[in-house]
Amino acid sequence: MHRTVYLDNHATTRIDPRVLDAMMPFLQEQYGNASSRSHEFGLTGAAAVDVARTRIARLIGAEPREIIFTSGATESINLALKGAAEAAYGRAGKPGRHIITAATEHPAVLDTCAHLERAGFRVTVLPVDRYGRVSPDDVARAVTDDTILVSIMWANNEIGTIGPMADLAALCASRGILFHSDATQAVGKIPVDIGHFPVDLMSFSAHKMYGPKGIGALYVRKRIPALPLVAQIDGGGHEQGLRSGTLNVPGIVGFGAAAEMCSQEMEKESRVIRGLRDHLVNRIRESLPEIRVNGHPVDRLPHNASITFPGQRADQLMHAMKGIAVATGAACSSARPGPSHVLKAIGLAPAEAAGTLRFGLGRFTTRDEIDYTITSVVNAATAHPSNRQWSINESARVPAQP
Ligand SMILES: Cc1ncc(COP(=O)(O)O)c(C=O)c1O
Numbered sequence: 591m592h593r594t595v596y597l598d599n600h601a602t603t604r605i606d607p608r609v610l611d612a613m614m615p616f617l618q619e620q621y622g623n624a625s626s627r628s629h630e631f632g633l634t635g636a637a638a639v640d641v642a643r644t645r646i647a648r649l650i651g652a653e654p655r656e657i658i659f660t661s662g663a664t665e666s667i668n669l670a671l672k673g674a675a676e677a678a679y680g681r682a683g684k685p686g687r688h689i690i691t692a693a694t695e696h697p698a699v700l701d702t703c704a705h706l707e708r709a710g711f712r713v714t715v716l717p718v719d720r721y722g723r724v725s726p727d728d729v730a731r732a733v734t735d736d737t738i739l740v741s742i743m744w745a746n747n748e749i750g751t752i753g754p755m756a757d758l759a760a761l762c763a764s765r766g767i768l769f770h771s772d773a774t775q776a777v778g779k780i781p782v783d784i785g786h787f788p789v790d791l792m793s794f795s796a797h798k799m800y801g802p803k804g805i806g807a808l809y810v811r812k813r814i815p816a817l818p819l820v821a822q823i824d825g826g827g828h829e830q831g832l833r834s835g836t837l838n839v840p841g842i843v844g845f846g847a848a849a850e851m852c853s854q855e856m857e858k859e860s861r862v863i864r865g866l867r868d869h870l871v872n873r874i875r876e877s878l879p880e881i882r883v884n885g886h887p888v889d890r891l892p893h894n895a896s897i898t899f900p901g902q903r904a905d906q907l908m909h910a911m912k913g914i915a916v917a918t919g920a921a922c923s924s925a926r927p928g929p930s931h932v933l934k935a936i937g938l939a940p941a942e943a944a945g946t947l948r949f950g951l952g953r954f955t956t957r958d959e960i961d962y963t964i965t966s967v968v969n970a971a972t973a974h975p976s977n978r979q980w981s982i983n984e985s986a987r988v989p990a991q992p
Pocket residue numbers: 600601661662663664665696698743745746747772774775794795796806992
């Protein structure tokens with residue numbers, strides 16, 4: 591029997607049918623531009639955007655006016671980092687103006703930092719421990735009088751480790767440094783309440799939480815004086831002048847509906863998903879005791895299992911598993927060949943990284959699918975001796991991971 595099991599929910603999630611239902615009227619009869627205040631079409635769109643903004647704000651404990659809509663987390667991150675840097679010292683920077691981040695960040699952060707470095711800013715990329723956590727003490731030691739921004743992710747997209755957010759936020763607040771967090775993998779999966787974690791800027795995306803692709807948000811803390819941020823897309827002054835461009839009303843409505851479902855269902859849903867994830871790991875380990883589970887043993891996303899199969903090749907395992915959509919322990923974008931920078935940062939050798947699979951469970955994952963996956967993985971790892979023939983050179987060709 592041929593099956594397809596989707597276990598790549600870190601890359602993207604299936605849109606929830608209830609989200610699609612909420613969006614449909616705004617793709618069909620309610621197609622007004624939310625900025626057109628002179629007629630019913632526009633007013634209906636604007637009202638729907640207001641509802642969605644309120645729902646999204648509620649999910650993260652923010653106020654609606656603190657939500658700036660973007661096209662996704664990558665754009666939010668670019669706005670946060672470039673916008674804060676530019677507000678502090680201009681687009682060209684000033685040599686030495688300093689930004690701190692960590693080695694396990696998503697390329698959206700690392701490449702934006704590299705851009706800022708080329709523009710004259712100085713960037714410190716901190717190492718992480720073997721679980722993928724950055725130490726707040728290391729951040730404190732890296733801070734200089736010139737530090738303008740710290741950017742540390744809430745939860746890692748490959749190994750699921752959750753960062754020490756409370757300590758990092760408190761540290762930055764006490765030193766008067768802006769703190770941005772890429773919370774793309776965390777929002778909608780674990781409680782993210784910016785009332786408890788005083789971040790200044792936070793990026794996230796609808797398609798990671800059962801919403802549509804092409805819509806995301808940047809949380810911008812409202813404070814006096816206003817948080818210094820320069821728009822990176824200029825135009826009609828939408829989104830409080832921080833992100834111009836006609837609002838994606840259907841996308842925003844879908845994002846809002848997805849957020850509302852997460853607010854109401856996340857607690858129960860994570861319990862179920864964690865149970866399935868633990869079942870997957872435990873059963874694989876019973877048959878293959880040599881596996882290594884990457885990431886923090888406790889502070890981790892409930893739906894993540896990054897597993898290294900010593901002596902195996904992940905691409906061959908995946909091929910032998912047939913019909914199971916997982917990710918290999920690889921890089922974070924298809925443009926980036928070579929072993930995953932995250933697995934490298936936590937100390938895995940290239941060969942180990944190339945023997946790593948990332949299982950990402952989700953709302954629609956069933957127990958039956960997990961049982962099928964366990965059998966398939968164990969069979970693939972034991973029944974194909976050729977899976978054990980690989981070399982470090984070959985490991986450099988592993989494909990990419992979003
Ligand atoms: C941690 C993290 N940050 C940022 C992104 C980029 O998100 P988007 O696809 O919404 O631009 C991703 C998506 O892969 C991610 O996992």
